[in-house]
Amino acid sequence: MERQLFFSGNEAIAHGAVRAGVGFACGYPGTPSTEIIEATARLEGIHSEWCVNEKVALETAVGASLAGVRTIVTMKHVGLNVAADPFMTLSLTGVNAGLVIISADDPGMHSSQNEQDNRNYAKFARIPMLEPSSSQEAYDFVAEAFSLSEEFDTPVMLRTTTRISHGRGQVLPRVPVPVEPREYARDISKYVMVPQYARQRNRLVLERLEKLRKRAEASSLNVLEAGSSDFGIIASGVAYTYAREAFPKAWFLKLGMSHPLPYAKVARLYDHVSRVAVVEELDSFFEEQVRALGLPVIGKAVIPTDGELDQEIVFRALEPYVLHKPPRRRRPVMPPAPRLASPPQPAPGLPVRPPVLCPGCSHRSVYSSLRKRRLAPMGDIGCYTLGALPPLLALDSCLCMGASIGMMAGFNKALGRKAAVGVIGDSTFFHSGITPLIDAFYNEVEGMVVILDNRTTAMTGHQGHPGTGLHPDRAQGPQIDIQKLCEGIGVRCVTVDATDHKALDAAIKEEAKAPGLGVLIALAPCVLMTREKAGEVLVDEERCNLCGVCVDLGCPALAPGEDAMSVLETCTGCGLCVEVCRRGALGFAGCEDDR
């Protein structure tokens, strides 16, 4: 017989993670979640790190998952509020290698500022949730969570409460789960959540949820346990253990995979008993869903909504109902699968007109240089996200504001090399790019960050930010110098004039090869603010062979003609096409050269 171990739920999760082939664990400390990372740090084969906050931790975890490594990220309940931005959109992108988010809730607020019920987050994000009720289940459910994550291409929430995380119990170790490595494959329409791709992904999420509900119906984690009375109880987590002890003769629907709720299994409980109660700590999460099936249920009318439960509270609350004369049975009304809106049908034969980077936009120059390097550009949110669309295809990911740097950090850490680059705008950097940069420095990430500094919040219409010091009434306030800020953290940082294509390309090339962490600020004010024409670009029709190298820049001011390219009047003369042309067919008016 295998040696039994005696683990807290948190230790069990850590050991369960190693058993499930997890290679990367990160989080931010918070009671009652903290001991998970402390435990993984003592185990072989798993990289553990503290991140600067839960948002950065989740973004780092996403990067590691994309790189192909099974990853857990841990936090307490309120920590998920901090990580809610990447969390909500991660549901849409899905994962590469499995990704499990461990949320440790604190009913009774033993050491917390509130007692929010994070089961609502699983429903909110439409992702599956597992709730262990013992250390053994905490250990076992990790592997279950990873197989769900990879089979359904979704992050999975593993939700504990204080009594599960800190309670101790015997754990029987199991054989390690064989895990196939998952190569990273670039997939822009899956990982870059610009509206046109996010709409497609959102439909997949809604369809995925109904598939997961079928899985929850069949799952051995959701068990209908026969009793010898006419009384049934629906419960999960530690509340299940209280109810089990209080009512040994009752029938139970024990929910281990508690979201999405298996409606048919709930209805089957009603086939066996005439009185059903839901025993759950905090919100009426199951109760509301059972009531929506049209089924009578005893719940929060008698069981407290606040604080922890225990077997006495449960017994005293429900005991009168066990003896109560049973009501007439009702049949459940199964909700139909939610209807999806008709997908927008583009008019056949009509070219679409997506928004594009403006002629002369300095971001184009950065992208032109980056794509010569073998680096996966993790993107962010702003005008520059448009660079992910054809023909530039310049970004591999866009998850939420500020995600680029954390995702780059997790990706590079997981692969052990400088494989990704973070690309972020100046306003987005101030929004939420500073904390992940601090994190990347603290965690000694090998990586590169490019800050596209166009001196404004361009996409939304040129609002001010701390780097420009401009206020809504255009009054000038103090400015924060991004380079000094980075250097203050301790990060190597250079600023390059992004209108100087040669210098920019050389700087990116150098930084891409440099060891450690570096920031490159590509500085050029937004062309919509300057509206200056730098020069007139002319085409040498003899030399142009329509090879398409300049077309791939996606500049709206360049159009292929019958025999040669033509330059439209919207050209700002930025000269990037002149730079990339290999035949010397593009040049500035008035430039004497001997081509």
Add this chain to the structure above:
Amino acid sequence: MNDTTTVSIVGVGGQGVLLGAAVLAATAAGAGLEVKASEVKGMAQRGGSVLSTVRFGEHVWSPVSPHADVVIATELLEGIRGLDLLRSRGTMVCAYTTRITPGSVLRREEDYPDDIAGAAAARGLRLVMVDAEGVALEAGTLRAVNVALLGAASQVLSFTPEQWRSGLEAAVPAKILEVNLRAFELGRAAVASQEVES
């Protein structure tokens, strides 16, 4: 459904679609009607398709409607696309000489369509074609394509010239008001010669 009139203005980011909608809204409000308007403008300056909708009547409930009585298109391709927005026997007022080529056409992945007359006729829609660029240039600036089209559309909408003038004065910045008043009058005159059923 009710007595609410729906006018949609379609075009390309940067063409002044939103200003056109503001003029129409001010005109309708000045005529004593309730007005509601809505637009998707997040990408307005980045060369994407832009749609703005103005609804007016004795009482207007919703700010949007899937079908318009009149569509004003400041660009030909957007006009052809905008035919889908029209209710049956609705009217399209289109700047047929204005073409802004999207990237996929520049890259020769797709073709720019041009037969708006055929497409409108096939659906039984009324079509008012306006050389809005020519009209705007005659008024003094190419940028007045939007208001030139409003002038044309004024022939199919039930406001008086005085009401339109008040709307223009209310919505157009003072320093470009004169040129826009000219563009409006010339656009209105350009359609007067066409047969427009009411």
